[in-house]
Amino acid sequence: MKLEVITIFPDYFAPLRLSLIGKALDDGLVRLLVRDLRDFTHDRHRTTDDTPCGGGAGMVMKPEPWGEALDAVLAEVPGGPPPTLVLTTPAGEPFRQRVAEELSRLDHLVFACGRYEGIDARVPAWAATRMPVRELSLGDYVLNGGEVAALAMIEAIVRLIPGVLGNPASLVEESHADGLLEYPVYTKPPSWRGLDVPEVLLSGHHGQVAAWRRAQAEALTARRRPDLLPG
Ligand code: ADE
Numbered sequence: 279m280k281l282e283v284i285t286i287f288p289d290y291f292a293p294l295r296l297s298l299i300g301k302a303l304d305d306g307l308v309r310l311l312v313r314d315l316r317d318f319t320h321d322r323h324r325t326t327d328d329t330p331c332g333g334g335a336g337m338v339m340k341p342e343p344w345g346e347a348l349d350a351v352l353a354e355v356p357g358g359p360p361p362t363l364v365l366t367t368p369a370g371e372p373f374r375q376r377v378a379e380e381l382s383r384l385d386h387l388v389f390a391c392g393r394y395e396g397i398d399a400r401v402p403a404w405a406a407t408r409m410p411v412r413e414l415s416l417g418d419y420v421l422n423g424g425e426v427a428a429l430a431m432i433e434a435i436v437r438l439i440p441g442v443l444g445n446p447a448s449l450v451e452e453s454h455a456d457g458l459l460e461y462p463v464y465t466k467p468p469s470w471r472g473l474d475v476p477e478v479l480l481s482g483h484h485g486q487v488a489a490w491r492r493a494q495a496e497a498l499t500a501r502r503r504p505d506l507l508p509g
Contacts, residue, residue, distance in 0.1 A: 280309045281432060282312070298443065313350070318344075326343050363409050364412050389432065458498075
């Protein structure tokens with residue numbers, strides 16, 4: 279997969295060189311290109327924002343640098359299939375595990391990180407005439423910009439690419455994989471500070487272990503996230 283990020287804070291993406299995602303980059307499973315939006319400005323102050331038309335608080339990201347940055351992205355795939363553009367915004371559709379799965383199957387993703395009050399609305403409108411566009415929100419809260427949201431989304435997507443996780447079986451039983459929260463997990467020792475590992479997990483009885491885990495996952499989901507259960 280080729281991943282590109284367009285941002286006014288390229289340094290935010292340095293942590294992607296660490297840990298499992300860093301290894302996926304080293305192994306060549308993923309290529310990462312971070313572009314500085316300010317490189318597509320032409321004034322002395324490298325301006326990327328301006329006051330909102332119609333008035334109001336805050337600043338809006340100007341369309342011209344975004345247009346030139348996206349032109350640069352498209353210039354590298356002449357005639358080929360265009361990338362999918364992901365715009366991180368609190369006004370986007372919710373980013374869920376299903377969306378991560380869908381995006382993990384694509385060859386080329388470009389993350390556009392907005393700041394301030396957002397990006398001029400003509401940018402996604404124009405981009406949609408050239409490439410698929412997804413406007414995605416990390417959750418129902420407002421961050422200072424799209425960078426942290428893009429980091430989280432990239433991690434959720436890249437770990438689903440075959441070969442990135444050492445043990446792909448761990449993807450099957452984790453929270454959200456089957457629409458439920460994950461059951462509680464334990465390791466040794468069997469007794470710790472007066473708290474015991476549930477008997478059934480030490481029984482060696484695979485059928486009973488599976489049934490216990492399923493019941494725990496359902497009970498936990500009903501308690502913490504009833505919205506995930508079918509109505
Ligand atoms: N930018 C600011 N807040 C955000 C959010 N919740 N999700 C995605 N991008 C954002």
